[in-house]
Amino acid sequence: MNDLHDLEVVLRSEMPILLIESLEEPRLLELLGEIGLRLQLPVFCWTLTDGLRPLRGRALPSGAQTDPPDLLRHIKATTRAGLYLLLDFHPFLEHPLHVRLLKEIAQGFNESAPRRLVLVSHALESPPELRHLCARFELRLPDRHRLLALIREEAQRWQYADPKRSFRASRSAVEQLSRNLLGVAESDARRLIRNAIIKDGAITESDVTEVTRAKYQLLSPEGAVSFEYDTASFAEVAGLERLKAWVDLRRGPFLAADQETDCPKGVLLLGVQGGGKSLAAKAVAGRFGVPLLRLDFGRLYDKYIGETERKLRDALRTADVMAPCVLWCDEIEKGLAVDSGAEGPGRRLLGSLLTWMAERKSAVFLVATANDIAQLPSELLRKGRLDEIFFIDLPGPEVRREIFAIHLRKRALDPGGFNLDDLAAASEGFTGAGIEQAIVSAIYAARASNREPSTESIRTQLGATQPLSVVMEAQIAGLRQWARGRTVPAGAELS
């Protein structure tokens, strides 16, 4: 079964109007031309610029009828059987005269005047008066099998153009590319594949990343989800050994999950501010080797009733289409603040999110991060919703040592030139963010006086700041108490 077959079946039915929402106009015109031949019906095509013309062949002797009322009156009056394709007619569906004429054409559709109307636009809302007279059709999106065939076709086409050159591709890159192109219309997928090949005659891992970005841009989702271009690697994250080992074990099953039932669902990372939750979310995407999408709950809220949930549904649909991917919900407790049990937007959002989590089939791994347990809705924490809840505590001395080493290296400073044990001891109670800040401040201070930063200058910066363990003593104690027994420590070492 394919689009041609499905479209023919719909057009053979008795529905007088067919609505097709699609951006793939050239492909649809090709399919509809083919169906005209099969049904032995002439095909006419109308655009606001050229009026009505045969799809293949010369202009009509009756004139072009660029004006919508002229066009509809012409179709209504004609007894000539045919498929009448109206391209981008959607703005005219708001006019009562056009709606009435369309209805009269549709009601006059019979054996002696089989004039079928096919409306093709990027978006089509049928007026209520016409709903019972309209059928809808959607082009299928290419599946893995078809995408692999498209890659093969485009590679052959590139090679035929000059038999002297030879196409290169790694098996894993082709596999990944075909997986990442799922959810993209066929013509877009073909264009992206072609561009990737033309560049260097190859399909490589770097094409996969570029094509995934281009796919996200094609979806152009409104506001609430963003594509995070920077993921991280586990090597950039100090500590969190248990979390890393847990993720490692699930990498294979997650990537292999072709709609498998046991696909890893996601985690909640609970912890103090600046403790590395966001960094860990980025590193999970990096470890899985999939795109990272960030859901910003603040941008979901809308003053119009129903709009907030619609935006969440759109955001989750984007994640489904981008699968396999990691969906990172930052500060989830703020977005889902369940307003005193009332039926407020927070509770409705929570309901929509839980439904999606329960029903989704796509490989979307959710990483929710939170630092305020008081606001976390208990429904989200119930067993089975997420795979695990990890607690990211303040780093112990070994991890602090590693954090210093990572951030010195990041700034082209050799950790061997610093006394890391000394710095680890001096930074008790600091988070990773606090340690990074002390290094940055020490670099600024040293460079201002034409010196290089040293163990001593970093110690000075640490001494000038209060560690988070002091600033937020009560909150941290509360968080630890809550975490005990309810969560798994993300690190091997406890402070």
Ligand SMILES: Nc1ncnc2c1ncn2[C@@H]1O[C@H](COP(=O)(O)OP(=O)(O)OP(=O)(O)O)[C@@H](O)[C@H]1O
């Ligand atoms: N374990 C770590 N290893 C290396 N760097 C770390 C670690 N923890 C924190 N950092 C550094 O601190 C920065 C801030 O941490 P991050 O934003 O991930 O914390 P967070 O827990 O998400 O904070 P918030 O709750 O305020 O959003 C990171 O970008 C990273 O540079």
